[in-house]
Amino acid sequence: MLEIQLQEVSKRFQYEWIFKNLNLILYPGSALAITGGNGSGKSTLLKCMAGVIPITSGRIQFILDGKEIDDGEKYNYLSLSAPYLEVPEEFTLSELIRFHFKFKKLLAGISENDLLEILFLTAHRKKKVAQFSSGMKQRLKLGLAVFSDVPLVLLDEPTSNLDQKGVQWYQDLISRYQMNRTLLVCSNDPREYEFSTHKIALEDYK
Numbered sequence: 001m002l003e004i005q006l007q008e009v010s011k012r013f014q015y016e017w018i019f020k021n022l023n024l025i026l027y028p029g030s031a032l033a034i035t036g037g038n039g040s041g042k043s044t045l046l047k048c049m050a051g052v053i054p055i056t057s058g059r060i061q062f063i064l065d066g067k068e069i070d071d072g073e074k075y076n077y078l079s080l081s082a083p084y085l086e087v088p089e090e091f092t093l094s095e096l097i098r099f100h101f102k103f104k105k106l107l108a109g110i111s112e113n114d115l116l117e118i119l120f121l122t123a124h125r126k127k128k129v130a131q132f133s134s135g136m137k138q139r140l141k142l143g144l145a146v147f148s149d150v151p152l153v154l155l156d157e158p159t160s161n162l163d164q165k166g167v168q169w170y171q172d173l174i175s176r177y178q179m180n181r182t183l184l185v186c187s188n189d190p191r192e193y194e195f196s197t198h199k200i201a202l203e204d205y206k
């Protein structure tokens, strides 16, 4: 079971403080909504949580069954879907799925065919990802993140490029497959985090 602890976490770019003194404990099964206006620092916090960029001060600890995970190992315990995260588009869908799941295990009980069905992409398995519509790409990115067998799932603007049906699909996906995992959602749209157990507004940490 993974527990995440943020202690006095602050981030600054040059002279600009993005957030200061964030304290938080996330237990398995919790869902944190990170809200705030454009430019408030939602993506920055997510990237700090993912270890993609460093924090300026404080500590972000991943504690697995009582043991702290080294910074360099944290990526093994998380998956990320975000608008700024590109997938290799020269692959066909099947190739990309196989490539991704060489590095992360598929959730137990889910096969590649199940995944394609759930993403409504079965008919497109031989198509290059470069030829996907923006909504198809978004379902794919969400699928790769949610169906990776990791205890922490990070989602930035999860319904961008999804239509109303896609938003419903996303909500069902989370309610079925969050399981006992920790979820972080950066969003300004309550439909993306209505299931959240915790919510922070980054304006409160300036």
Ligand SMILES: Nc1ncnc2c1ncn2[C@@H]1O[C@H](COP(=O)(O)OP(=O)(O)OP(=O)(O)O)[C@@H](O)[C@H]1O
Pocket (backbone or CB within 6 Å): 013, 014, 018, 036, 037, 038, 039, 040, 041, 042, 043, 044, 045
């Ligand atoms: N690499 C960087 N170097 C300098 N400043 C940065 C960098 N990345 C982000 N920023 C600044 O940090 C602030 C927060 O940006 P961030 O992308 O985290 O906001 P956001 O809340 O996710 O915004 P949006 O809702 O528009 O996606 C902005 O002022 C941005 O210009």
